[in-house]
Amino acid sequence: QQQVKQSPQSLIVQKGGISIINCAYENTAFDYFPWYQQFPGKGPALLIAIRPDVSEKKEGRFTISFNKSAKQFSLHIMDSQPGDSATYFCAASMRSDYKLSFGAGTTVTVRA
Amino acid sequence: EPEVTQTPSHQVTQMGQEVILRCVPISNHLYFYWYRQILGQKVEFLVSFYNNEISEKSEIFDDQFSVERPDGSNFTLKIRSTKLEDSAMYFCASSEQRNYEQYFGPGTRLTVT
Numbered sequence: 001q002q003q004v005k006q007s008p009q010s011l012i013v014q015k016g017g018i019s020i021i022n023c024a025y026e027n028t029a030f031d032y033f034p035w036y037q038q039f040p041g042k043g044p045a046l047l048i049a050i051r052p053d054v055s056e057k058k059e060g061r062f063t064i065s066f067n068k069s070a071k072q073f074s075l076h077i078m079d080s081q082p083g084d085s086a087t088y089f090c091a092a093s094m095r096s097d098y099k100l101s102f103g104a105g106t107t108v109t110v111r112a
Numbered sequence: 113e114p115e116v117t118q119t120p121s122h123q124v125t126q127m128g129q130e131v132i133l134r135c136v137p138i139s140n141h142l143y144f145y146w147y148r149q150i151l152g153q154k155v156e157f158l159v160s161f162y163n164n165e166i167s168e169k170s171e172i173f174d175d176q177f178s179v180e181r182p183d184g185s186n187f188t189l190k191i192r193s194t195k196l197e198d199s200a201m202y203f204c205a206s207s208e209q210r211n212y213e214q215y216f217g218p219g220t221r222l223t224v225t
Contacts, residue, residue, distance in 0.1 A: 032211050036155075043116075043203050043216035044155060089155060095211050098143065098160035098168040105154055 003027055004092050006103025014111050019077035021106045023090035028071065030092040034100070035064065035075050038087045047088070048075070080110045114138045116217035118204050124223045125194055133189045133220045135204030144187045145205040145214060146179065148172070155203065161187065162210070194224045 005024045013019045023033075031052055036044035050057045050064040050073065057064045063076040077084055087107045091100040117136045125131050137144050146158040160167040161179050178190045187206075191198055201221050205214040 034213065036216075041219075043218045046213055046215060049213060091155075093211055098162070098210055099145070099157035099170070100147075100155075100214060101157070102155040 003030075003101045004090060004103040006090050006106060008106060009104070010107040010109070012109045012111060013080045015080060015082060017080050017110075019075075019080050019084070019108050019110070021075045021088055021090070021108070022072065023074065023092075023103050024070075024072045025092050026071065027092070027094065029094040029096070030101075031095055032093045033064070033066065033073050034091050035062075036089045036091060036102075038089065038105075044089060077108070080108075082110045082112050084108060085110045114140075116204055116206055116215055118202075118217040118220050120220060121218065122221045122223070124225065127196060127224055128193050131191050131194055131222065133191075133202050133204075133222070135187045135189075135217055136185050137187055137204065137206030138208075138215060139185070141206035141208050141215075143167075143207045143210055143212075143214075144179075144181070145207075146189045147203045147205060147216075148200040149203065149219075150200045158189075158202075167210075191222075194222075196224050198222060199224045 034049035035047045037047045038044045048059045061078045066073045087105045089105045090103040119134045144161045149155045159169040159173045176192045201219040203219045204217045207214045
């Protein structure tokens with residue numbers, strides 16, 4: 001059962017542009033939604049996370065938008081830089097749970 | 113900044129052999145996890161561990177797998193008889209609380225030949 005669906009699979013953006021990655025979830029019991037950044041050969045690094053009591057969270061150039069009624073959340077990378085080139089995973093977990101359910105990942109390439 | 117560490121970074125083993133992957137979680141964290149990532153695929157949950165016992169495990173975590181916290185700092189994943197399909201990156205993670213930020217280690221690449 002694919003609990004978290006992520007799109008697109010990959011995207012290319014010019015330096016200074018906006019990268020947008022979307023995720024949708026099925027289980028309304030999910031109440032914690034983190035985003036992870038992964039560079040080749042490295043472990044996922046926690047980037048930013050949101051809980052459903054807020055609709056938006058911003059940390060530097062990274063913003064999560066959350067739509068509870070649509071069961072969707074997205075990551076916006078503003079002013080994208082070549083160093084942002086990585087694979088981004090959305091994930092979700094629930095209060096009664098111990099595990100993160102990951103999306104399939106989005107490979108972002110920022111062209112200089 | 114505290115971080116999760118894992119050893120070895122790469123392990124090559126023959127099919128049928130036992131392997132032990134080691135992790136040192138962040139020191140004040142109480143919840144520990146193993147995930148795996150087959151090349152090009154998404155990260156999959158294997159098992160969580162709290163208070164010296166398994167809290168939750170996935171269907172992947174069958175009788176060939178076991179976890180242990182042998183001392184106050186290490187957390188291990190043992191695969192008793194490795195199969196070709198066990199080849200993957202194995203990530204250890206830890207968190208301060210359940211349903212809270214999980215921090216991942218750099219991973220151990222397991223290659224079963």
